[in-house]
Amino acid sequence: TTEQIIGRLNEFFGAMTVSEVKGKTCRDYAGHRGTQTGTRRDLEIMRAAVRYYHKEHGLDVLPAFTMPDKSTPKDRYLTRSEAAALLWAVLGWEKVGEGDNAYWRRRFMHKGRHLARLILIGLYTGTRPGAIKNLQWMRSTTGGWADLDRGVIFRRADGERVAHNKRKTPVKIAPRLLVHMRRWKRLDGWKDGRTGLRYVVHYHGEPVIKENKSFRSAIAAAGLDGKATPHALRHNR
Numbered sequence: 001t002t003e004q005i006i007g008r009l010n011e012f013f014g015a016m017t018v019s020e021v022k023g024k025t026c027r028d029y030a031g032h033r034g035t036q037t038g039t040r041r042d043l044e045i046m047r048a049a050v051r052y053y054h055k056e057h058g059l060d061v062l063p064a065f066t067m068p069d070k071s072t073p074k075d076r077y078l079t080r081s082e083a084a085a086l087l088w089a090v091l092g093w094e095k096v097g098e099g100d101n102a103y104w105r106r107r108f109m110h111k112g113r114h115l116a117r118l119i120l121i122g123l124y125t126g127t128r129p130g131a132i133k134n135l136q137w138m139r140s141t142t143g144g145w146a147d148l149d150r151g152v153i154f155r156r157a158d159g160e161r162v163a164h165n166k167r168k169t170p171v172k173i174a175p176r177l178l179v180h181m182r183r184w185k186r187l188d189g190w191k192d193g194r195t196g197l198r199y200v201v202h203y204h205g206e207p208v209i210k211e212n213k214s215f216r217s218a219i220a221a222a223g224l225d226g227k228a229t230p231h232a233l234r235h236n237r
Contacts, residue, residue, distance in 0.1 A: 138198070
């Protein structure tokens with residue numbers, strides 16, 4: 001993601017000097033980018049890079065970045081019936097019709113079953129999707145881990161430093177979720193003293209990098225609106 005942002009910034013600002021970055025150029029970039037939220041995210045990366053360079057080496061002129069206003073916080077959450085419909089969808093079912101005439105049918109060529117783990121952990125613990133995808137069955141320096149003996153998910157990797165507004169405090173695993181996670185761990189090969197697959201949420205053994213495409217497919221199959229994003233899961237706890 002950062003590599004893509006740098007590519008976009010370089011395409012627009014690459015031929016400029018730092019002193020040429022002004023309010024107008026930032027506004028011009030917003031027009032070029034076409035989205036206020038994306039513009040703000042990109043410029044925040046660029047501002048952080050410029051400030052870091054200034055701290056280390058010093059600049060004669062430190063540019064003032066003009067940022068678009070922050071977007072309104074999303075308050076979308078899933079109702080109990082919506083969450084159930086989403087789980088049905090990732091397990092391979094599709095809702096057809098509306099109201100009393102609606103029914104569920106099996107989908108062929110379905111590839112979203114791995115999202116059931118991400119959805120259940122998100123619903124029960126309010127953990128951000130990124131932290132869930134990095135969650136592992138053992139202690140690690142690359143992600144949090146699930147201690148099923150103590151019934152706790154440690155969302156922070158060993159030695160990880162996090163921003164004050166994205167605290168990754170440990171969270172207790174609800175009894176119903178704990179039953180699922182113990183079963184998942186056995187399915188992942190952790191039994192009889194053997195070491196199995198590393199990541200809690202995986203696709204054929206490999207960690208999930210991007211879930212947006214399969215999640216959108218599940219949203220459509222469940223008959224939900226497009227505002228139901230993976231991040232909405234953490235608002236349900």
